Amino acid sequence: MERFKDSLGILNEEQFERIKHARILLVGLGGLGGYIANGLVRLGVERFTLVDYDRFETSNLNRQLFSTPGNVGEKKADVLRQAMKEIYPDVSIEVHDGDLASLDDAPVQNADLIIDATDHVATKLDIERLGAEFEKPVLHGGIGGWYGQLGIITPGEKLISALYGDNEKGVEETLKCPTFAPAVIGNLMVVEALKFLAGMKHALINRVLFVDLLTHDYDILFDTE
Amino acid sequence: MVKVIFYSYLKDLYGRTVEVQHEPGLTVGDIVERIGISRQKALTVLLEKQALGRQAMDVEVEPDSTIHILPPAGGG
Numbered sequence: 661m662e663r664f665k666d667s668l669g670i671l672n673e674e675q676f677e678r679i680k681h682a683r684i685l686l687v688g689l690g691g692l693g694g695y696i697a698n699g700l701v702r703l704g705v706e707r708f709t710l711v712d713y714d715r716f717e718t719s720n721l722n723r724q725l726f727s728t729p730g731n732v733g734e735k736k737a738d739v740l741r742q743a744m745k746e747i748y749p750d751v752s753i754e755v756h757d758g759d760l761a762s763l764d765d766a767p768v769q770n771a772d773l774i775i776d777a778t779d780h781v782a783t784k785l786d787i788e789r790l791g792a793e794f795e796k797p798v799l800h801g802g803i804g805g806w807y808g809q810l811g812i813i814t815p816g817e818k819l820i821s822a823l824y825g826d827n828e829k830g831v832e833e834t835l836k837c838p839t840f841a842p843a844v845i846g847n848l849m850v851v852e853a854l855k856f857l858a859g860m861k862h863a864l865i866n867r868v869l870f871v872d873l874l875t876h877d878y879d880i881l882f883d884t885e
Numbered sequence: 886m887v888k889v890i891f892y893s894y895l896k897d898l899y900g901r902t903v904e905v906q907h908e909p910g911l912t913v914g915d916i917v918e919r920i921g922i923s924r925q926k927a928l929t930v931l932l933e934k935q936a937l938g939r940q941a942m943d944v945e946v947e948p949d950s951t952i953h954i955l956p957p958a959g960g961g
Contacts (some may be wrong), residue, residue: 667889692961779961807893822936823957827927831893837960838943861950870892870955877901881953883930 664704665747675858676704682857683707683770683797687760688777689736689788690714691837692801694725695778695846696853701744701751703854708744711756712736713786723839737778760786773812773853776800777846779832781824788820790814797856800868801849805835808845811868811882812856819868819882844873887916887946892955895928907948916952916958929955 661668668676682705686693689712698707714736720727731739737755744751758764760783768774774796776787791798792815799862800820801810813819824830848869855863868882889903889958905916913932914924930941931953937944946952 688961690961742935777961779959781959784959798951801961802958803960805894807958809958819936822938823929824959825927825929825939825941827929827957829961830957832958832960842961844912872893872896875896877896880934881931881934 667703668866671858675756676858679854679857680704680706681707682772684853685709685711685767685771685774686777687711687775687783688779689726689740690720690777690779690848691723691842692803692849693736693775693777694727694740695843696775696801696849697740697744698747699726699847699850701748703850704748705857706748706750707752708736709754709756709771710740711758711760711763713758723842725838725843753810759783760790765794768796771796773857774798775853776820781828781830783826784820788818792816792818797865799849799853799856801845802830802832803837803845804830804842805838805841806828806830806872806874807831807835808841808848808871808873809868810845810849811850811864812852812866812870814866817866819866822882823868840873845871886949888951889916889920890951890953892953893958895954895956897909907946911946912942913937913944913946913952916946917942917954922954929957931955 716727716731741753795815798813867880870879886904887907891899924942930937
């Protein structure tokens with residue numbers, strides 16, 4: 661427990677056990693996914709299914725936590741699995757080296773939380789549908805330029821669909837992705853995952869937090885409460 | 886009056902908040918055109934804090950309403 665003692669100031673024993681035994685389905689292991697994986701494993705989450713078929717590229721070096729010049733060309737899922745095991749050897753990690761459509765039902769059925777850390781709007785919508793089909797909550801996140809948004813969507817609530825509408829891409833198409841964006845939004849997603857999994861109050865459930873790092877405006881919208 | 890709140894890069898273009906004079910039958914599409922935005926532009930629109938969906942531009946707005954207009958971020 662020594663490794664977790666500095667997290668226990670905000671968690672009681674029961675909450676810590678809930679986090680420890682939670683099962684995470686993390687889709688997308690790039691900018692957001694790297695910070696989310698890092699944060700959750702350091703919090704003590706022990707069970708992950710990682711989904712990403714992509715490989716690290718040179719252009720990832722500006723922002724993706726586990727990207728280094730030495731692993732350009734390597735599969736993100738393999739790199740993250742090894743890195744997470746080094747951080748916390750007790751962690752159990754399954755890897756799906758394919759797209760979401762080819763994922764078996766079991767990791768979805770077993771998940772306590774599905775995390776959308778993908779960079780395609782179409783895949784984000786697929787994740788929302790997956791959550792509805794298997795009655796699983798989805799922690800959504802998106803980034804672009806100075807901006808980002810995140811929130812937890814309960815099964816049947818179509819907030820991701822409402823958010824994107826007919827848009828196939830968001831602001832990232834023109835504003836790209838600076839170094840800090842996945843770090844800030846990814847770690848905010850870790851915060852929400854923690855609150856949700858531990859059964860805490862104030863999680864962003866069916867609400868979406870919009871973050872503007874240029875002006876430091878933080879707004880909660882899509883509030884269905 | 887109807888208050889329009891902009892998010893993301895739209896704040897730089899139109900300001901954080903704009904007020905539009907209400908009139909009977911005023912729609913979201915009317916409002917965005919008065920501000921100088923094409924109603925064909927793909928944006929996410931919320932009335933109060935509820936998303937309006939694909940038919941947003943056709944929705945009539947009551948006096949003293951607040952609409953939020955934002956372009957979402959889709960990167961990861």
